[in-house]
Amino acid sequence: MDLDLAGRTAFVSGSTQGIGLAIARRLADAGARVAVNGRTAERAEEALAALTEGGLSREQLIAAPGDVTADEGLEAALAAAGDVDVLVNNLGIFGAAAALEISDAEWQRYWDVNVLASVRLIRATLPRMKEAGWGRVLNIASDSAIVTPAEMIHYGVSKTALLAVSRGFAKDAAGTGVTVNSVIAGPTYTEGVQDFVYQLVDPALPWEEAEAEFMRLHRPQSLLERLIRPEEIANMVVYLSSPLASATTGGALRVDGGYTDAILP
Known part of the structure; x- marks a missing residue:
């Protein structure tokens, strides 16, 4: 299968470690220039060093630091990346908390990081993709979007919302050559x-x-x-980012190890 992304630029939010770093590596393996995003320049440079030590060319990698939950950080990160052809909204937070003890402030924090940051990045990059007639938007969701965990319902709710964000923006991009999908990651x-x-x-x-x-x-x-291992999530992301996935849009594709007991999401 030819997953050739040569000539494309990808931006992966929250990509200095874990699933995001694995996604950045796989996208670069497929030929893309990849903007690696973290809150600080130090974290971004550390991630780039890890990727180059793994055999990637430094010319394929862009340090794009910035807190994408804030206007200034988002603008700085995207300015470093340049024109984005593939947007991967990977940034997210999670943690166990008793349902009745989650404060309003914590609910708001999960909304701002797990949902609104993705919306803002899509708004900033989708218009150019539509104008160019080609683009990919991937939102990293979770099995918790479908099977709400009792120990972190605020996280589950935020990921359920992200599925709707993906479907809605896929409709906005209808007929333009841009696809928008969610990847439902299982326990990783x-x-x-x-x-x-x-x-x-x-x-x-x-x-x-x-x-x-x-x-x-x-x-x-x-x-x-x-x-699941991060590379297993990254493999699906790279396929959906490739020209081969041109007829897949508005979907929620599972890499959950069979965790969700349903035929469809």
Whole structure:
């Protein structure tokens, strides 16, 4: 399969670690110039160093630091990236909290980071894509968008909203050659998720046992019975970013290890 993205520029929000960094690596492997985004220049440069140590050319990579939840940071990050052909809204926060103890301020923070930042980045990049007649917008959602977790309903609600954001903007881009989709990521291993797992299981357990205990007790629907690896999410993102996915838009595609017990999302 030819996933050639040569000549395209991709912007991946929150891409200095975890799933975002894996997505940046795979997009660059497919030939794209990739703008790596983090809150600070130091974090972005550290991510670029990790990518070049992994064999990527520095010429393929752009440091695009900036807090995309704020106007100034968003503008600075996109200015560094230049014209964006592929937008991947990966930035997100999560964490366990008792449902009745989530404050208004925390609900608002999850909305601002997990939903509104994506909307603002789409508004900033979609017009040029439509004018050019080609573009890709990918929003990284979660199984929690469909199966709301009792231990973090504010996160689940924000990811449900992101599915609607994707469908709505896909309609706005209808007939232009631009596709807009969501990727529903299942329980995935990252450093942040490791910390989250230890919030829910015995922190004295070795990691392999903690992962198995977490999946058994808290994610028993998973057909993989293990955490997904970031590269497995990235593979779907790169396909959807490629010319081969030209007829896939307005969709919510699952990379969830069979976690969601449904034929369709």
